[in-house]
Amino acid sequence: MMRRALAPVLAAGVLLSLAGCASSVGTGQGTEPDPTPSATSTPTTAPTTSVPTTAPGVFTMPASCEQAWSREALSILSEEAGALNDPGLTMLSTEVVPALEVLDAVEPLRCTWGLASEVGIATTLAAVDEAQTETIRTALLAEGFTCEEREVVTRCELETELTGEVPGATGEVHVLGGGGWAATHWLNADFEPQYTDDLIATLWM
Numbered sequence: 001m002m003r004r005a006l007a008p009v010l011a012a013g014v015l016l017s018l019a020g021c022a023s024s025v026g027t028g029q030g031t032e033p034d035p036t037p038s039a040t041s042t043p044t045t046a047p048t049t050s051v052p053t054t055a056p057g058v059f060t061m062p063a064s065c066e067q068a069w070s071r072e073a074l075s076i077l078s079e080e081a082g083a084l085n086d087p088g089l090t091m092l093s094t095e096v097v098p099a100l101e102v103l104d105a106v107e108p109l110r111c112t113w114g115l116a117s118e119v120g121i122a123t124t125l126a127a128v129d130e131a132q133t134e135t136i137r138t139a140l141l142a143e144g145f146t147c148e149e150r151e152v153v154t155r156c157e158l159e160t161e162l163t164g165e166v167p168g169a170t171g172e173v174h175v176l177g178g179g180g181w182a183a184t185h186w187l188n189a190d191f192e193p194q195y196t197d198d199l200i201a202t203l204w205m
Contacts, residue, residue, distance in 0.1 A: 057152035059180020065111035073198040081113035088116035093124040098139035123184040153177035
C-alpha cells in the first residue's frame with residue numbers, strides 16, 4: 001500500500017489555518033470625506049476597500065479539479081498517484097448505494113488519479129442540501145464508517161484489507177458540511193489523511 005505525505009504545508013497545527021483557495025472579493029464601506037473641508041484642513045482619508053473571505057466551514061464548489069487541492073498536493077499526486085482524470089480509470093468514488101443515489105441527483109465534479117490498474121483514487125465533489133447530507137451521513141454510519149466531527153466538517157472513513165489474488169487495501173473517505181460533500185474511494189493508494197485534509201483546507205476554509 002502506497003503512503004506518502006502530500007506536502008510540508010500540511011504539517012500538524014497548520015491545516016485548519018490555511019487560507020482557502022476560493023475567497024470571494026467584495027467592497028465594503030470606506031471613510032467618507034468631509035463634505036465641507038476648510039481651507040486649512042488636512043486631506044481626508046480616501047475610501048477603503050475591504051476584502052471579506054468566505055466564512056470558515058462554507059463549502060466552495062471548484063470549477064475544476066485543479067482548484068480542489070493546493071499546488072503542492074497536485075504536484076505530489078501527479079507524481080505519485082498518476083495522471084489526473086485518465087478516462088481509463090472508471091472506479092466509483094463510493095460503493096455506498098444511498099450515496100450513489102445522491103450523486104445521481106446532483107451535479108458533481110469527478111476527479112481521478114491514476115490509470116486503469118490496481119492503484120487509483122476517485123473523488124467526487126458536490127454541493128448538497130441538508131436532507132442529502134443527512135441521507136449520506138446515515139448511510140455511512142449504517143455501513144460501519146467511523147465519523148469524526150471536526151471544526152468545520154464531518155469526516156467519515158472506512159478502510160478494508162483485500163485478500164485474494166491481488167492483496168492490498170481499499171477505503172473510502174467522506175467529508176460533509178457547509179453545503180458540500182467530498183467522496184473519495186482509493187485502491188492501494190492511501191495518501192490519507194493529507195489527501196482529504198488538503199481538500200478541506202482548500203474548499204472549506
